[in-house]
Amino acid sequence: MHPKLLEFLAGCRDEAPLQLGVLPFGMICGIASLAAGMPAWLAQLASAIVFSGAAQLVIVQMLAVGSGAAPIGLTAGLLGVRHVLYSVSLADYVRHLPRRWRLLLAYLLTDEAYAIAILRYQAQTAAVHQSVPGTPPGNTAPGATGDAEGSPVRDLRHWYFFGCGLTLWFTWQVSTAIGIVFGATIPADWDIDFAVPLTFIALLTLLIRERANQAAATAAALGALLLAALPYNLGLVGAIILGLMAGALSTRLARRTRLAREASQ
Template sequence: MDISSQSISRTHLLWRGMLAISPLSFAVIPWGLLAGSYAIDIGLTPIEAQALSAILFAGAAQLVATGMFDAQVGLWTMLLTTFFITSRHFLYSVSMREKISPLPLRWRLPLGFLLTDELFAVCGHQSKKEFEPWYALGAGLSFYLVWNLASLVGIVAGRQIPNLDQWGLEFAVAATFIAIVIPTIKNIPILVAVVVALVASVLLSYWQIEGSLIIASLLAMVAGYLCEKAGMDNSSSSQTLKSEEGA
C-alpha cells in the first residue's frame, strides 16, 4: 500500500470514528453548556473554567468538583470524591488493555487521555482484530472538541445569562448515560446489574445515604457477577448431567 492509500485509509477511519460517536457528541452538548456556565456561576474565571474541560475532561467529575468548590470543601475530600467518580475509567482501561497495550507510547497516551464513557461505548465491544487506533482517535478527538466547544459556549452564556444551571440542562447527564447503557444490555447478568444499580441508587438517594452512587455501583457489580456465576454453574451442571446420561 503506497503513502497516498495509507493517508486515505487513515482519513476514512477518522471520519468513521467521528460519525460513530456523533450521536453521543450531540447528546453531551447540553451537559457541556451546564459545566461551563456552572463554573462561571461559582466564581471561576473563563480561563479556569475552560481549563477544567480541556485538562480534566470528565463531565461528572467536573460538575461534582465545581459544586464542592462552591461549597468550600477541602482539597483532599474533593480529590477523593473525584477519584471514586472516575475510577470506572480504570475498568475501561483494563477491558481495553489487550487492544491498546501493543501500540507504541505515542498512541497509548492520547487514547488513554481520550478514553471516556462515550469512547468506551463505541470501541469497548470491538475485538482485537476489529480495533483500529485511527478509528478510536477520530471518535475520541471529535468528542473532546465538541465537549470543549460546548463548555466554551456555556462559559460565554454563563456570563450573559444568569442561572443557566436552572434550565434543566442536567437531564443531559442522565440522557447520555441512558444512551450508553441501554445498547449494552445483551444478557441477563447485565440486565440484573442495571436494574440493581437503578433501584439501589434511587432508594439510597431517597434515604439520603452518603456515597449512594458508589454503593449502588458496588451492589450492581456484585449482583451481575453472582448472576453470571449462577448461570455458569447451571450450565456446567447441565453438561455434567448430559455426559452422565450419555455414559
C-alpha cells in the same frame, strides 16, 4: 482513502449523534464553573485537563460551598472508578499498541467514547473468532477483516477509538467555552440540565445487550432506589459497588458455563 483515515472518520461519524447531549452538558459545566467563582481561563483549562463531565460538575459545586481538597479529591476519585472498569474491558484490545497510543486513548476514554468503541471492538472480534477460534482480541484474521484474498490485515480499530474520543473532546471544549462566554445570557427558564440524564440513558441502551451488563444495570438501579436515603450521596456509591459485583458475578458464571460447554463438546 487511507484505511487509517477511514477508521478515524468512522469513529467520528458514529460518535456524532451523542454530541447532541454532550453540548448542553458542557455548557452546564462552563456556567457552573463561573458561578463557583473560577476565572474563565481556569474553567476552560480544567475542562481540557479533567475532561470528565460528572467530576467537573461535582468539583465546581463542592468548590462553591467551600469544600476542602481532600473531600473533593475523594469524591472525584470515586466518580472516576468506572473509567478503571472501562480500561479493564478494553485492555486486551489495545495491549498490542505502543505506549504513546495507550496513553492517548486513556486520556480520551469517556463514557460516550467507550460505549461506541467497545461495540466496534466486540463486533469485529466476534467475527474473527467465528472465522478463526482462539484469535487474540487485538489481532485480525482471514475472513474477518482481511483483504479480498483472505490475507490478515493490520488491526486499525484504535483509529476508530481515536475518532470517537477526539470528537467528544472537541465538542466538550467548544461547549464549555460556549457556556463560559454566553452562559450569563441564557434565560433561566431554559432548563438544559435535562441533557445530562438523557445522555447517560442513551449510553445505557447501547451497553445493556449482554447479560453481564444487564445484571450490573439492574443491581445498580435497585441499589440506587434502596439506598437513596443515605446521607452524602453514599447511596450512589453503594449502587455502583452493587452493580460492579453483579456484573463481575455474571461474567464469571457466563465464563464457567462457556468452558463447561466447550469441554462437553
